[in-house]
Amino acid sequence: MSSVEIKSPDEIALMREAGRIVCEILDELEKAVAPGVTTWELDALAEKLIYEKGAKPAFKGYLGFPCCLCASINDEVVHGIPSKKRKLVEGDLMKLDFGVVYRGFFGDSARTVPVGKVGQEAQALIDATRESLQKGIAASVAGNRIGDIGHAVQSYVEARGYSVAEGFTGHGIGRKLHEQPDVPNVGEPGSGMKLRPGMVLAIEPMVNMGTSEVALLEDDWTAVTLDHKLSAHFEHTVLITAHGPEVLTRRS
Ligand code: MG
Ligand code: MG
Numbered sequence: 367m368s369s370v371e372i373k374s375p376d377e378i379a380l381m382r383e384a385g386r387i388v389c390e391i392l393d394e395l396e397k398a399v400a401p402g403v404t405t406w407e408l409d410a411l412a413e414k415l416i417y418e419k420g421a422k423p424a425f426k427g428y429l430g431f432p433c434c435l436c437a438s439i440n441d442e443v444v445h446g447i448p449s450k451k452r453k454l455v456e457g458d459l460m461k462l463d464f465g466v467v468y469r470g471f472f473g474d475s476a477r478t479v480p481v482g483k484v485g486q487e488a489q490a491l492i493d494a495t496r497e498s499l500q501k502g503i504a505a506s507v508a509g510n511r512i513g514d515i516g517h518a519v520q521s522y523v524e525a526r527g528y529s530v531a532e533g534f535t536g537h538g539i540g541r542k543l544h545e546q547p548d549v550p551n552v553g554e555p556g557s558g559m560k561l562r563p564g565m566v567l568a569i570e571p572m573v574n575m576g577t578s579e580v581a582l583l584e585d586d587w588t589a590v591t592l593d594h595k596l597s598a599h600f601e602h603t604v605l606i607t608a609h610g611p612e613v614l615t616r617r618s
Pocket of ligand 2 (some may be wrong): 474537568
């Protein structure tokens with residue numbers, strides 16, 4: 367009954383390439399983040415690098431999204447649209463969510479980057495969100511279940527007084543950007559689909575400083591925290607293997 371794809375070794379080889387490209391471009395985007403830079407300029411850099419590397423944008427045109435990069439700042443949780451009017455300011459939390467398609471296969475990854483120096487509370491949120499992703503990855507072991515990933519993320523986040531943003535999940539990934547299964551950032555241990563070698567999952571905790579509730583802006587894309595407190599986001603594309611998780615969007 368499972369419609370989750372098990373990737374072949376050839377497909378996995380291409381997904382490693384796609385993941386490497388995503389990582390390399392995110393490294394460049396991260397270096398470019400600075401006060402005074404617009405999110406439009408970051409998107410233009412992303413687009414240039416995508417084609418230089420022989421890939422194509424994963425997000426541009428996806429359900430009508432206009433850009434290559436999702437650029438969400440501060441209380442924006444995900445799916446912020448790059449804009450010439452949006453200049454980064456010292457102390458901002460910049461979320462770079464980025465994907466490519468390379469020879470038919472997708473890679474997807476996100477990072478939260480401080481703009482200049484951010485406050486202690488903001489830095490603690492970034493660190494906890496990054497670590498919650500590591501907890502989720504560590505639970506991505508063949509024989510475990512989807513709920514074990516969500517539980518690992520949720521328990522880490524909530525123990526620190528943060529909340530998991532409502533309404534968004536990670537996802538399977540491969541020939542499509544979003545495949546089965548959903549990978550929630552909350553869950554019960556031992557629940558949900560069993561993880562098997564060859565599955566590839568995008569695990570992506572979105573963690574809020576205050577309420578878990580999220581609202582959609584009038585652009586129909588940008589999700590913001592209902593209380594306008596900060597949110598952070600990290601994501602990796604992760605292959606389940608017989609020998610533990612392999613992160614495809616990280617430098618090897
Ligand atoms: Mg993403
Ligand atoms: Mg994703």
